[in-house]
Amino acid sequence: MDIKQIIGEIVAGKQEVGGIKQVYYVACGGSYGAFYPAKTFLEKEAKDIKVGLYNSNEFVHNTPKAFGENSVLVVASHKGNTPETVKAAEIGKKAGVTVIALTWITDSPITEYADYVLKYAFGEGKDIAGEKTIKALLTAVEALNQTEGYEHYNQFLDGVAKIDHIVKSACKHVAKRALSFAKNHKDDNVIYTLASGAGYGAAYMESICIFMEMQWINSSSIHSGEFFHGPFEITDAEIPFVIQISEGSTRPLDERALKFLNRYAKRVEVLDAKDLGLSTIDSSVVDYFNHSMFNNVYPVYNQALAVEREHPLTTRRYMWKVEY
Ligand SMILES: O=P(O)(O)OC[C@H]1O[C@](O)(CO)[C@@H](O)[C@@H]1O
Numbered sequence: 001m002d003i004k005q006i007i008g009e010i011v012a013g014k015q016e017v018g019g020i021k022q023v024y025y026v027a028c029g030g031s032y033g034a035f036y037p038a039k040t041f042l043e044k045e046a047k048d049i050k051v052g053l054y055n056s057n058e059f060v061h062n063t064p065k066a067f068g069e070n071s072v073l074v075v076a077s078h079k080g081n082t083p084e085t086v087k088a089a090e091i092g093k094k095a096g097v098t099v100i101a102l103t104w105i106t107d108s109p110i111t112e113y114a115d116y117v118l119k120y121a122f123g124e125g126k127d128i129a130g131e132k133t134i135k136a137l138l139t140a141v142e143a144l145n146q147t148e149g150y151e152h153y154n155q156f157l158d159g160v161a162k163i164d165h166i167v168k169s170a171c172k173h174v175a176k177r178a179l180s181f182a183k184n185h186k187d188d189n190v191i192y193t194l195a196s197g198a199g200y201g202a203a204y205m206e207s208i209c210i211f212m213e214m215q216w217i218n219s220s221s222i223h224s225g226e227f228f229h230g231p232f233e234i235t236d237a238e239i240p241f242v243i244q245i246s247e248g249s250t251r252p253l254d255e256r257a258l259k260f261l262n263r264y265a266k267r268v269e270v271l272d273a274k275d276l277g278l279s280t281i282d283s284s285v286v287d288y289f290n291h292s293m294f295n296n297v298y299p300v301y302n303q304a305l306a307v308e309r310e311h312p313l314t315t316r317r318y319m320w321k322v323e324y
Pocket residue numbers: 028029030031076077078079080081082085209213
């Protein structure tokens with residue numbers, strides 16, 4: 001069953017109890033970040049459906065009161081075995097809430113508690129339109145379109161059809177830049193990321209999953225709008241930043257931060273979605289594709305950085321090795 005059919009079945013099943021009123025996206029780490037566009041989509045586009053994005057353990061310990069028969073729970077776990085995400089799915093299943101699980105391993109523990117299992121594309125040469133982020137977004141888009149209606153539904157599907165080609169060209173485009181970045185940053189012990197809007201999740205993932213988890217470099221993802229409310233005080237010629245200049249409604253926030261950085265910082269890597277070709281997607285929906293762009297361009301940088309630092313991206317000292 002495809003996502004449109006799954007949501008159709010859920011909508012029909014909930015008709016008697018008043019339909020879908022809330023969609024909760026629940027996951028950890030990279031899977032949590034991948035839900036960011038779906039969350040921002042429903043927050044902005046929906047009038048009646050409420051959306052929540054939760055770290056799994058927070059959801060387990062601080063379950064929202066509205067969670068119930070009118071809810072859909074969408075969980076994601078790459079290997080399907082992160083205990084707190086499996087627990088969140090179990091809570092959903094036991095409460096009689098419809099559970100959709102996004103996972104790469106379709107016979108993993110999380111699928112036991114799922115009404116619907118969605119496998120996504122992953123790895124070298126993957127179809128970007130089949131990734132976790134887009135599949136999660138499609139659950140949001142379909143939920144909206146099949147309830148309240150979504151006026152830009154066709155433009156959104158057109159974006160989905162275009163994203164793979166756009167992202168793959170962008171990855172080629174940054175290859176040389178990524179090598180210089182790796183050389184220039186191999187000895188840094190801190191790198192900040194800056195972003196706004198629906199693409200913010202990509203900056204969050206780059207900070208926590210790559211710089212911190214996989215490279216042991218101190219980092220924090222700073223919201224471009226929040227930059228001027230504290231973080232900009234650390235700006236100087238030595239501090240490195242990677243800034244995402246998004247395409248769409250929040251671009252002015254990113255441009256404002258970049259203007260400041262161009263004046264007071266010297267080590268700024270600019271990833272501009274417009275330069276990277278995202279503008280060929282219709283402006284009514286382009287916001288929601290920033291994440292796919294940035295999150296797939298970063299790996300070109302990450303591979304180069306890992307080689308230059310002689311620190312493979314697979315190296316861990318605690319994760320999956322000790323009790324936590
Ligand atoms: O539940 P998932 O998606 O398998 O995530 C497990 C781990 O993978 C990461 O997303 C990346 O290694 C971590 O942040 C997280 O702890």
